[in-house]
Amino acid sequence: MSGYSSVFGKGLFKDQVILVTGGGTGIGRCIAHELASLGALVIIAARKLDQLNNTAKEIRLLGGRCETMTLNIRDPLQAQDLVNSLVAKHGKLTGLVNNAGGQFHSPASKMSPKGFATVVDLNLMGTFYLCKAAFEGYMGEYGGSIVNIVAECRNGFPGMVHTGAARAGIINMTKTLAVEWGPYNGIRINCVAPGLILSSGMKNYPEKVLDGFLDNSWLNPAGRMGTESEIASSVVFLLSPAASYINGINLPVDGASSLSKGDAKANSAHPSYNPAGSKMAPYIGWPQQGGEGDGGRGGRGVLKELDAPEPMMQLYAKYKSMAHKL
Ligand SMILES: CCCCCCCCCCC/C=C/C(=O)SCCNC(=O)CCNC(=O)[C@H](O)C(C)(C)COP(=O)(O)OP(=O)(O)OC[C@H]1O[C@@H](n2cnc3c(N)ncnc32)[C@H](O)[C@@H]1OP(=O)(O)O
Numbered sequence: 277m278s279g280y281s282s283v284f285g286k287g288l289f290k291d292q293v294i295l296v297t298g299g300g301t302g303i304g305r306c307i308a309h310e311l312a313s314l315g316a317l318v319i320i321a322a323r324k325l326d327q328l329n330n331t332a333k334e335i336r337l338l339g340g341r342c343e344t345m346t347l348n349i350r351d352p353l354q355a356q357d358l359v360n361s362l363v364a365k366h367g368k369l370t371g372l373v374n375n376a377g378g379q380f381h382s383p384a385s386k387m388s389p390k391g392f393a394t395v396v397d398l399n400l401m402g403t404f405y406l407c408k409a410a411f412e413g414y415m416g417e418y419g420g421s422i423v424n425i426v427a428e429c430r431n432g433f434p435g436m437v438h439t440g441a442a443r444a445g446i447i448n449m450t451k452t453l454a455v456e457w458g459p460y461n462g463i464r465i466n467c468v469a470p471g472l473i474l475s476s477g478m479k480n481y482p483e484k485v486l487d488g489f490l491d492n493s494w495l496n497p498a499g500r501m502g503t504e505s506e507i508a509s510s511v512v513f514l515l516s517p518a519a520s521y522i523n524g525i526n527l528p529v530d531g532a533s534s535l536s537k538g539d540a541k542a543n544s545a546h547p548s549y550n551p552a553g554s555k556m557a558p559y560i561g562w563p564q565q566g567g568e569g570d571g572g573r574g575g576r577g578v579l580k581e582l583d584a585p586e587p588m589m590q591l592y593a594k595y596k597s598m599a600h601k602l
């Protein structure tokens with residue numbers, strides 16, 4: 277169609293040098309492919325060089341540009357060195373995707389302090405090191421765009437308290453950096469929060485946990501897991517000039533599963549797990565006008581506290597009998 281000009285096209289990132297951490301596998305690999313197909317020179321970095329080289333080879337075979345560098349994101353000096361040598365070689369670092377990360381499944385009650393700290397160190401600290409290195413090594417002077425891959429955690433993260441805390445920290449850090457760094461030649465920094473994604477990352481989980489992920493599909497309005505491409509396309513958008521006025525956001529890409537999550541089973545390993553119902557007394561704000569006997573049904577001239585199907589009314593009556601008395 278004539279008269280329209282869209283940034284979306286093969287040359288979208290043609291002058292860009294974009295670093296993708298964890299770009300050898302899974303979601304990072306898919307992001308690297310997508311960016312290279314749109315013209316970027318993609319630098320993929322992680323610990324295992326063989327995986328990185330395989331991905332770089334795939335990209336080059338398809339006509340894209342990709343280089344590899346080894347990196348442990350838990351080491352701030354490695355992050356700094358990598359950015360400095362990359363900028364020395366290519367003259368710029370216009371984009372950064374902090375995708376490397378992960379965790380293990382464990383109820384909080386069974387998690388050691390070191391296990392918690394390890395995952396916070398990997399995800400939260402690792403992301404901070406790379407952001408800071410990119411700012412100091414290039415973006416602070418010339419601008420750029422950063423996307424942090426987190427995990428959907430808006431309702432907490434039952435079964436993975438460490439990563440929920442770390443990712444929430446990244447989301448908040450992102451907001452702060454958007455404000456602090458926006459004025460530096462328009463740095464933009466945003467998050468993408470994947471829900472359950474069919475990716476190589478799933479290989480890290482034992483069968484029982486995977487069964488739990490699959491079981492959870494009924495809580496997901498999409499009725500399915502997501503794809504790596506669904507994450508990559510969101511990253512492409514946020515890195516692109518089409519998102520030039522978007523800064524400091526977190527974009528959940530989860531089929532709305534985080535809006536419907538209610539995974540009370542996640543802590544079932546603890547001996548005090550009580551499937552019969554919570555022992556925490558509910559708070560009910562209605563005045564105790566009808567007494568407890570009517571279960572909030574009204575009648576005898578008093579206010580009806582709840583208008584619901586009978587099974588819910590019975591539950592409400594139970595809650596009323598447990599309720600905090602103020
Ligand atoms: C249940 C239903 C929920 C439904 C809703 C879900 C919606 C979203 C789902 C999101 C799913 C997420 C998927 C992904 O993220 S895929 C990416 C996957 N990749 C990974 O996760 C790999 C991550 N793992 C690692 O990188 C490392 O294992 C890790 C960094 C975590 C640890 O490596 P490190 O070598 O540093 O650790 P150590 O072995 O030295 O151990 C340090 C302490 O941590 C404890 N630990 C480590 N692993 C485990 C484990 N599997 N279980 C328990 N504890 C563990 C270890 O014991 C050490 O502590 P202690 O010395 O005190 O014992």
Ligand SMILES: NC(=O)C1=CN([C@@H]2O[C@H](COP(=O)(O)OP(=O)(O)OC[C@H]3O[C@@H](n4cnc5c(N)ncnc54)[C@H](OP(=O)(O)O)[C@@H]3O)[C@@H](O)[C@H]2O)C=CC1
Pocket residue numbers: 297298299300301302303304321322323324325327347348349350375376377378379398425426427428469470471472473474475476477478480
């Ligand atoms: N798949 C899913 O359902 C979800 C994934 N996520 C997140 O998305 C991101 C990508 O996950 P996914 O592709 O599924 O899983 P993968 O396990 O395939 O990807 C993780 C990548 O991170 C790299 N990595 C891990 N630790 C380090 C480190 N210390 N330094 C440098 N690189 C590291 C790994 O490479 P190497 O081992 O070579 O270092 C690997 O390439 C992760 O942050 C993950 O937690 C979030 C929510 C859901």
